[in-house]
Amino acid sequence: MNELPPPAAPRPDCPDCRGRGLRFVREGELARAVPCACIGPCPRCQDTFLVRTDAGGAQRVLRCRCRLLPDRADLFDRIGIPAHYATADFVSFSQGALKMKAAHGDDAASEKLGPFSRVYAWANAYDPTRENRGLVLTGKVGRGKTHLLVALLRHLALEKGVRTRFIEFTRLLADLRAGFDEGRSGAEVLNRLVEVPVLAIDELGKGRMTDWELSVVDELISRRYNALRCTLGTTNFPPGEPTGALPANLALGEGAARQTLGDRIGERPWSRLNEMVDFIEVGGPDVREVKRTLPL
Numbered sequence: 001m002n003e004l005p006p007p008a009a010p011r012p013d014c015p016d017c018r019g020r021g022l023r024f025v026r027e028g029e030l031a032r033a034v035p036c037a038c039i040g041p042c043p044r045c046q047d048t049f050l051v052r053t054d055a056g057g058a059q060r061v062l063r064c065r066c067r068l069l070p071d072r073a074d075l076f077d078r079i080g081i082p083a084h085y086a087t088a089d090f091v092s093f094s095q096g097a098l099k100m101k102a103a104h105g106d107d108a109a110s111e112k113l114g115p116f117s118r119v120y121a122w123a124n125a126y127d128p129t130r131e132n133r134g135l136v137l138t139g140k141v142g143r144g145k146t147h148l149l150v151a152l153l154r155h156l157a158l159e160k161g162v163r164t165r166f167i168e169f170t171r172l173l174a175d176l177r178a179g180f181d182e183g184r185s186g187a188e189v190l191n192r193l194v195e196v197p198v199l200a201i202d203e204l205g206k207g208r209m210t211d212w213e214l215s216v217v218d219e220l221i222s223r224r225y226n227a228l229r230c231t232l233g234t235t236n237f238p239p240g241e242p243t244g245a246l247p248a249n250l251a252l253g254e255g256a257a258r259q260t261l262g263d264r265i266g267e268r269p270w271s272r273l274n275e276m277v278d279f280i281e282v283g284g285p286d287v288r289e290v291k292r293t294l295p296l
Helices: 065-079 090-099 101-125 145-160 169-181 187-195 210-228 259-266 267-276 287-294
Strands: 022-027 028-033 050-055 057-065 133-137 166-168 198-202 230-235 275-280
Touching: 028 065, 050 133, 057 065, 065 145, 065 166, 090 101, 090 145, 101 133, 101 145, 101 275, 133 145, 133 259, 145 166, 145 169, 145 198, 166 169, 166 187, 169 187, 169 198, 169 210, 187 210, 210 259, 230 275, 267 275
Parallel strands: 133 230, 133 275, 166 198, 198 230
Antiparallel strands: 022 028, 050 057
16 A cells, blocks of 8 residues: 555644644634644645545545544534634633632632533543433523533534534524514524534523523424434523422512523423433632632
């Protein structure tokens, strides 16, 4: 078999990509992955992305391994990660939790590192060849749930080549309304979200929860449940069955019961979601408040 030179590779000491071969930038509302200039032309395929090999007298044309990074960059771009989280990964989340010890002590750090360890283990155990149980991160506002969720999607796309999608729930509703205004049905938007192998729904339960909004939640969760597809999410509401509690702005008195996620999304979606996912609480202090006194 003819010997081929090694494919193009990033410089391990590159200050721009830190040897990863990709840089992560903000473009409008979204994050994008850009192949780093440190890689240079590919000596194996001369940037054609194709190589010819001779094995036992038979010639074969194969994709060059240098194409892996552009392919992974494309997977990253298709996630739909908000620009604010362009650099959010497992490393930055864990480093932030460790730095938090300086301001709030070991207990505050452990309330971040405990959930981090579980999510990181789940990401490494994810197997695209089988059914995977999902995760929903719960907790109060500002605890780092979205950062951790984005880090998980980033890991699946860049390390495992898994096709994923991030959608903030109220943005999904806005996209559906825009389609209606343009004379299109919501089927096109929902179909794309149903068929993606891993879907992450940020801010699940947010909104006014009108009958229409509840029907959107019901259809999306029910169709992914029936298709045995992995669903992830975040929510500010505690996991639990519907209780009949009033929304916070309608609750009367300090002792009013807090609504559960079941209250927010409805009985049937809650029952199916509860069967599909494990819930992980992300605690500790509000990260945004800590950043005002201690850069993370």
